[in-house]
Amino acid sequence: MNNRETSTCEVLFEYLSGEGSDMQRKRVERHLATCSSCKEDAALWGEVWDRLADDVELIEPPADLKEYVLGPLMESTNDKQIKKTSTLRNRIYLRWAIGTAIVLAAFLSGWLFRDAQSGISGQETSVQTPANIETLFRLSAVRESGKFDDSTHAYGVACLVRSDNKEQFVVYVFGSPQTRGGEAYQVWLLKDGKRTSAGTFTVGASGIGIMTLPLTEGISDIDAVGVTLEPDSHSSSPRGPKMFGSSQPATSGDA
């Protein structure tokens, strides 16, 4: 069944499953226009792949899930945090209950802490205090990085998710280039001109990246959030290009 002689035919499945570098992906796209065998396989993939999701046994979600998920989103609207982009841009103050030094410490011990907590919450499903979510910053792609040439819809958002026994700082990015090898996106918090790392994350072929930073308490305001693309996840200060930055109140138009 296989007359796949060229190397491009051989990486079709990597392409279809979303792997491969941008260059490889472009090569496969060009190749697909002319190779009937790959075209056939891509059609096969398309017919089956999305149907795989059907293999889900529908389960009733826990009764408290709605309040857990929607409660904070509904509340945040009352805080006028999310209502309008223009409002948001003028209101980008992040209230931390802790100093940035502790943020860093929380990051370093964060996953341990988080795992311990999810163990607990897994057992106690009866009482879940709804979290409170604030959208703190909209993150715009820094097009000057030259990394977004293929992506017209790159953006991000930074939220603070709060419930009575835990706080998490969550950063999402969308439409962002996939990380290769040891590369990592790194989130930086700026306060009074000082920059602190809040953690790293990777981005898959989907272009989506998520960083969750569990916090114990919070204290100070953050002036801005930046995201850089680093060669590895061990940067103590940015070495790679800036990929996303929080919109500045003064330049609410497109900079």
Add this chain to the structure above:
Amino acid sequence: MPNHSDGELMRQLREGRRDALAELYDRHVRLVYSFAVRVAGSESLAREIVQLVFTRLWATKAEYDSSKGAYTSWLITMTRHISIDVLRRERRHQAMVPIDDINESYGSLNSDNPESVFIRSDQQSVIATASRRLSQPQRRVIELLYWKGYTLNEIAEMGGEPVGTVKSRLHQALKTLRRHLQGLREES
């Protein structure tokens, strides 16, 4: 509100209408949650995924283009990406789960949660029937690639075999699934 299409609700969502978000939640949370449980295998992670999905819908006003397919497909694609990102994050912070455990955990939530209500949709029985035609190794490739978000290379490494072997197994699995999906559709 109940008469509005999902696309219309998404437009209202972008205008900041909370009732639209609540309606979309009511319509689709069961699917999103069930999918998240299937991928993550735990209730606490599934809760987090559902929260991330709806937070994304709300906070970023994600754009849905109805000309490009059904809303549920779009939502599931997004849910899958977020679920797999969460799963990969968990994997980075935990020892790698041995491959045998993955097979055992598959479907085990059932027995842990006797109170859970399972509803089999027609589509599910179709794909489940088709999947039964696959060999165990073929099922494993699909499980690891689609449901657990491993790359083809990672799957090859886990099995200690060339990536080409994994790909031709996947190819066979897809062909078998298509054949049976077509056949079953014609029967019904």
